[in-house]
Amino acid sequence: MGYTVALTGNPNTGKTSLFNALTGSNQHVGNWPGVTVERKEGRFRTGDGEVKVVDLPGIYSLGAASLDEEIAADFLLRSRPDLAIVVADGSNLERSLYLAVQMLEMGTPLVLALNMMDTAAEKGITIDVEKLSSLLGIPVVPTVARRKEGIEDLKKRVFEELKNRTAPPNSFSLPYGERLAPLFDRMEAFLSSKPDLIPGLPARTAAVKFTEGDPAVLAAAETAGIRRELEAILSREGASVEASLGYDLQTAVIERRWGFVSGVTAEAVTRDLSLKTRLSLSDRIDRVVTSRTLGLPLFFLVTWAVFRLTYALGDPLVEIFEGLFESLGERSAAFLATAGLSDILVSFIQDGLIGGVGSVVVFFPHIFILFAFIAVLEDSGYMARGAFVMDRIMHLMGLHGKSFIPMLMGFGCNVPSMMATRILERPRDRMITLLILPFMSCSARLPVFVLFSGAFFGAHAGTAVFSLYILGIVVAIGAAKILGSTLFKGESSQLVMELPPYHIPSAGMVLRHAWERGFLFLQKAGTFILLSVVAVWVLASLPRGVEYGSEDSLVGSIGKALAPLFGPAGFGFWQAAVALFFGFLAKEVVVGTFGALLGAGEAGLTAALPSLFTPLSAYAFLVMTLLYVPCVAAVAAFKRETGSWKWTFFMIAYTTLVGYGGAVLVYQGGRLLGLG
Amino acid sequence: MGAFGGCCGTVTEKSLSSLAVGEGGVVSKIGGDGGLKRRILEMGLVPGTEIRVERKAPLNDPVSVWFRGYELSLRVDEADAVFIRPKGCAGCGGGCR
Numbered sequence: 001m002g003y004t005v006a007l008t009g010n011p012n013t014g015k016t017s018l019f020n021a022l023t024g025s026n027q028h029v030g031n032w033p034g035v036t037v038e039r040k041e042g043r044f045r046t047g048d049g050e051v052k053v054v055d056l057p058g059i060y061s062l063g064a065a066s067l068d069e070e071i072a073a074d075f076l077l078r079s080r081p082d083l084a085i086v087v088a089d090g091s092n093l094e095r096s097l098y099l100a101v102q103m104l105e106m107g108t109p110l111v112l113a114l115n116m117m118d119t120a121a122e123k124g125i126t127i128d129v130e131k132l133s134s135l136l137g138i139p140v141v142p143t144v145a146r147r148k149e150g151i152e153d154l155k156k157r158v159f160e161e162l163k164n165r166t167a168p169p170n171s172f173s174l175p176y177g178e179r180l181a182p183l184f185d186r187m188e189a190f191l192s193s194k195p196d197l198i199p200g201l202p203a204r205t206a207a208v209k210f211t212e213g214d215p216a217v218l219a220a221a222e223t224a225g226i227r228r229e230l231e232a233i234l235s236r237e238g239a240s241v242e243a244s245l246g247y248d249l250q251t252a253v254i255e256r257r258w259g260f261v262s263g264v265t266a267e268a269v270t271r272d273l274s275l276k277t278r279l280s281l282s283d284r285i286d287r288v289v290t291s292r293t294l295g296l297p298l299f300f301l302v303t304w305a306v307f308r309l310t311y312a313l314g315d316p317l318v319e320i321f322e323g324l325f326e327s328l329g330e331r332s333a334a335f336l337a338t339a340g341l342s343d344i345l346v347s348f349i350q351d352g353l354i355g356g357v358g359s360v361v362v363f364f365p366h367i368f369i370l371f372a373f374i375a376v377l378e379d380s381g382y383m384a385r386g387a388f389v390m391d392r393i394m395h396l397m398g399l400h401g402k403s404f405i406p407m408l409m410g411f412g413c414n415v416p417s418m419m420a421t422r423i424l425e426r427p428r429d430r431m432i433t434l435l436i437l438p439f440m441s442c443s444a445r446l447p448v449f450v451l452f453s454g455a456f457f458g459a460h461a462g463t464a465v466f467s468l469y470i471l472g473i474v475v476a477i478g479a480a481k482i483l484g485s486t487l488f489k490g491e492s493s494q495l496v497m498e499l500p501p502y503h504i505p506s507a508g509m510v511l512r513h514a515w516e517r518g519f520l521f522l523q524k525a526g527t528f529i530l531l532s533v534v535a536v537w538v539l540a541s542l543p544r545g546v547e548y549g550s551e552d553s554l555v556g557s558i559g560k561a562l563a564p565l566f567g568p569a570g571f572g573f574w575q576a577a578v579a580l581f582f583g584f585l586a587k588e589v590v591v592g593t594f595g596a597l598l599g600a601g602e603a604g605l606t607a608a609l610p611s612l613f614t615p616l617s618a619y620a621f622l623v624m625t626l627l628y629v630p631c632v633a634a635v636a637a638f639k640r641e642t643g644s645w646k647w648t649f650f651m652i653a654y655t656t657l658v659g660y661g662g663a664v665l666v667y668q669g670g671r672l673l674g675l676g
Numbered sequence: 677m678g679a680f681g682g683c684c685g686t687v688t689e690k691s692l693s694s695l696a697v698g699e700g701g702v703v704s705k706i707g708g709d710g711g712l713k714r715r716i717l718e719m720g721l722v723p724g725t726e727i728r729v730e731r732k733a734p735l736n737d738p739v740s741v742w743f744r745g746y747e748l749s750l751r752v753d754e755a756d757a758v759f760i761r762p763k764g765c766a767g768c769g770g771g772c773r
Contacts (some may be wrong), residue, residue: 056759061718092745095720247705247723250714255722262744286731295734388749392735395751495738496754499747661742 003051003162004079008072008103009059010096012381012500014115016509017145018087019055022155027139029516031643032071034441038422046155049162060095060498062102063214067427073216076108077198083109083161085154090120090127090142092500094265101261104136104172105205109165111158112140118147119503123280124272133270137172143243145507149499173204176256179244183237184208187230195222211238212253282501286385295389302382303408306373310366311412317365325358347541347548348534356533359586360526363415363633370409370416372514374423377405379505383423384497391495397477398484400429400493407433407476410440411469414634415525419517428488432480434641438630438655439476441469443585448625451591458616462562464619468626474623475627475658525636532632536585549596555581569619569624569663580624586631616675620667628659688762692727693739693755700728708757720744721758723738 007022009015020027023042032039040055055067056075076084084103087097093114097226103110114127133140139157143150176184187207191197197206197220208215210230221227238249245252288294332351337343377383383402391401402423409417417437424430441449449468453461484493539558540549549555551574559577566572579593591605598608629635629652639648689704703725706713720743721727727743737752750758 063714065717066715094744095746098718098720116684213710251706251717251723254714254717255724258720258722258725290731290740292734384749388738388740389733391749391751392733392737395737494712494715494754495749495751496712496719497749498719499740499749 001352003049003082005051005053005158006056006075006081006084007053007087007096008056008084008099008101009058010060010089012498013060013087013089014145015087016113018113018143019053021145021148021151023053024211029520037067037071040361044155046159049159051158059099059136061099066425067654068425074552076103076106077216080200082293083111083158085111085113085158087113087115090114090117091123091125092145093127093269097261097264098258101174101257105174105208107200107202109161110138110350111161112136113154114137114140114142115145116129117142118144126270128268135267174257174260179241179257180252181532183211183241186237190229190233194224194226197221197412208253212250246593276630285502289385293605299386299389302386303405307408307412310373311372314365318362318366322358325354329354344541344544348537351488352534352537356530359533359633360522360529366413367416367419367521368514368518370420371517372510374420374511375513376505378423378510381502382501384499387497388499395655397480398493399433399480400424403429403433406437407440410437410442412443414438414440414442414630418634418637419521421641426494429493431642432488434638435483435651436476436479438634438651439472439479439627441472442587444631447588448590449622451605452609452618452622455609456613456618468622471623472626524640525633528636528639529633533585549578549582549593569660570620570667571613575612576621580628584629584632587625590625616670617667620663623666624659624663627662628656689759691756692758692760694739695729695760697729697732700722700726701762702726704759704761706758712754712757716758719748726763729762
């Protein structure tokens with residue numbers, strides 16, 4: 001007999017450690033249907049049964065104020081797991097209990113895992129487990145997930161509860177006090193005469209949730225056609241309650257729930273007041289890390305170090321991978337040629353397939369290393385401090401403090417930077433950041449800038465390159481402002497973020513996280529990248545017999561057809577169009593393409609380019625290269641992170657339009673100023 | 677900012693955002709709109725909660741508040757929605773208004 005158990009709890013309670021301790025390597029990562037929030041599942045065996053554990057997003061409450069909360073509430077309400085494990089932070093029981101109480105109200109059978117009991121002990125906190133268990137009416141198991149303590153006991157208790165399920169679930173009713181109770185009685189009586197608003201949800205809880213304005217319950221009442229009647233009861237009986245309490249009903253319900261939580265905490269927890277807990281190490285670190293003078297410089301230093309180290313450690317590995325795939329391609333080409341395969345098939349296997357797989361795998365080192373760093377930053381608690389000190393600046397652009405990290409990473413490579421937007425919890429912040437990331441000039445664009453600047457701007461080459469980086473940032477900021485006040489106008493950005501105590505991240509967790517991210521990229525984005533590389537190969541190699549990517553190939557014909565379009569931008573010749581087309585594979589390919597098309601090789605390009613470009617049109621071309629659609633891997637990463645083709649096509653179209661518009665503006669503006 | 681005035685009878689509510697680091701009080705009500713108000717309430721900033729401003733970010737925004745044994749940061753415009761009365765003012769039914 002298989003059971004389904006939901007694992008839930010606040011962020012920073014060691015929920016992930018507990019999930020890993022429970023399920024070991026028996027895990028599966030996917031997405032929640034329709035959204036790009038990660039869904040993890042695992043299994044464990046106990047006694048004679050197998051239990052499936054679904055890891056819900058880390059949340060503070062079920063109020064559906066964020067996407068994560070919506071997913072968790074929806075799963076508990078609609079999928080009705082057989083039981084839920086709530087992970088509570090033993091060193092901060094009060095805050096953890098709010099979610100547990102909300103789940104009790106929903107009638108979900110619960111087991112409370114009282115985690116981080118070691119930290120609690122260090123802080124001089126003692127919890128009377130028996131008392132807590134009897135106050136809440138559910139089993140409570142103390143654990144230290146990081147040291148795998150209490151895990152077997154937890155499994156045993158979970159299994160016992162599952163087997164005893166024949167007994168009616170404990171009906172838990174929170175004492176909302178004499179002022180609210182009559183109101184809930186009236187609504188409960190009304191609701192009891194109707195079919196369940198949401199199957200399995202007790203009528204009393206439905207009444208409470210309707211009163212506090214829970215979106216899921218409001219929607220269900222709407223569907224059932226009883227929203228007006230419920231609202232009538234509220235406005236008839238609620239007004240006097242509001243008047244006597246001094247605040248609105250929503251505030252009243254949530255205040256009473258917290259009141260109950262505080263009461264339970266006060267009874268179950270004893271603090272050793274002789275331990276001076278407040279001026280803890282965390283606090284002393286924070287005095288430096290968030291200080292007026294050092295806060296921002298330290299943050300820039302940390303993110304810069306992450307940026308430098310990711311690429312400094314990753315680049316050599318990328319080179320090794322590139323070398324491996326190149327030699328693999330050459331060897332198989334040589335082998336296949338001797339085996340009598342036609343040239344075009346050999347080229348397909350060497351440049352299309354092996355080259356395609358290679359261009360996916362080379363991203364692995366950077367993604368792995370970056371996510372190892374991100375896991376360290378998140379797990380240690382520093383990420384929240386970074387967001388805290390940066391939020392004012394980023395909020396000016398309509399972004400969240402944490403958006404700074406993906407934006408900085410974008411200067412290295414847009415692919416891992418797009419994946420790094422996962423640190424943003426709100427879909428709005430994530431979408432806007434994803435949409436402006438392509439404008440951050442990645443390192444693959446630099447060779448193009450350097451080549452053209454060297455050929456056309458002589459002593460000012462450095463300034464020209466620098467100006468392009470600045471232009472990218474300016475366009476990104478402008479785009480963020482515009483997107484925030486147009487397409488995402490309705491959704492407000494929010495901070496309201498916990499600053500958790502610092503703690504030392506575990507190496508196992510960090511490596512696991514990094515590996516998962518890298519592997520998922522290969523799995524999910526790989527196919528798209530590979531198919532695109534193959535498609536470009538086909539266009540460049542057909543019709544049969546043409547030289548790869550030459551004037552007579554399909555790509556050449558497309559280039560010729562498109563060339564007049566680029567006239568207003570100053571580069572209306574087919575070679576530029578073809579180079580831009582190949583730049584979609586990887587931006588640095590623009591250089592090699594010109595080398596091949598001009599028959600100059602990469603070395604002779606500086607001399608050959610002035611036959612096509614003037615300094616003004618060269619700069620316009622660089623603006624185009626900077627801003628137009630990012631490479632195929634970045635597009636694949638974007639698709640993977642948004643989960644939406646609609647947004648992916650929007651991104652492709654709008655970046656290309658911005659790039660084209662920018663190039664035309666530069667060229668025409670320059671001509672007006674007499675620079676042409 | 678001057679000290680809190682008298683208690684009930686005179687208007688003594690202040691918004692959380694107007695408190696200096698180290699200052700504290702008791703939450704009297706949460707204003708603002710749906711999503712934000714709900715989130716603030718559910719994080720435990722409900723009427724009657726004792727709070728203290730723990731620190732401010734280098735550019736004075738966001739602010740970080742200590743209550744219920746943990747630390748929460750809010751933007752200044754979010755903290756505007758949280759109203760605070762002085763600690764000694766607990767006995768007035770219906771809050772201080």
